[in-house]
Amino acid sequence: MSGQENISESVQADFLKKNTEYAATFRDGDLPLPPARHALVLACMDARLHVEKVLGIKNGECHCVRNAGGRASDDALRSIAISQRLLGTKEVHIIHHTDCGMLTFTNQQLATKIREDLGVDVGDRDFLPFLDLRESVLDDIRTIRESPLVATGTKVHGYIYEVETGKLKVVE
């Protein structure tokens, strides 16, 4: 057995151990499927942004969509459409953050790294990096507001989370 397998099994073992502790005091088994606050949060996958904790969201309150950057990707729009049409959410809160990995590369650089590491040519695929945090939030607000999959008049709010301070700043 390789060292990598040991590491991986140890993460799984830890998840299962911690989950046993979580389930032991679990009392939320009767929460309904639709989010109680009728809201969806779209945030970066960053390991330092525990969305529910940072925003004080309780169990069952908000949908939470996350991807590299917290971008309004086509798949995020799929999730928002399902959330709105089938589960009654009415607003979107977008969170990007300081020290984001998406500020550190260009599509061309990542394509080169993927070719070198994996031997795969990704062509001109857009991995959705950005150069400016505030602009990326504003771009994604606009993308969601203008998407035909999103209900007209949906409130879309944008924020920057500071990983250095734990503070959330509204982007206006």
Next chain:
Amino acid sequence: MSGQENISESVQADFLKKNTEYAATFRDGDLPLPPARHALVLACMDARLHVEKVLGIKNGECHCVRNAGGRASDDALRSIAISQRLLGTKEVHIIHHTDCGMLTFTNQQLATKIREDLGVDVGDRDFLPFLDLRESVLDDIRTIRESPLVATGTKVHGYIYEVETGKLKVVE
């Protein structure tokens, strides 16, 4: 001002109030960008699945990607590729869950609802619903393992989370 605007502003006001409390005791300002546990979790956006809490993940430990269903969508593969190539994660943990909204509709039904509600024709777009929870986890494990964007030999684990009990079950 409409009632809807009031509701939306109240969610934002609550997020900012709760975040002020969070930031007041924040002590993690020096965490590095790469996830400490070298792992990425891919889970459903469901409001009852607070991933870090359910798995006992600490700040800075794991990337967390979420979408409708926790599916291995093309955009999830984008996030995984960035996570692996630029930020050193080595394994993926996929979490689907009981009572998932993705079990409640077909593409055709959602297309009809979008046409009726929004006046938009989505054609034969796949919103990635599923009929069987265990099969959907196995499908997504396979999709990730076989993706050219994912490093060969990446460990991919699958789970079903029970929203009724708080328990995580391994899919094998």
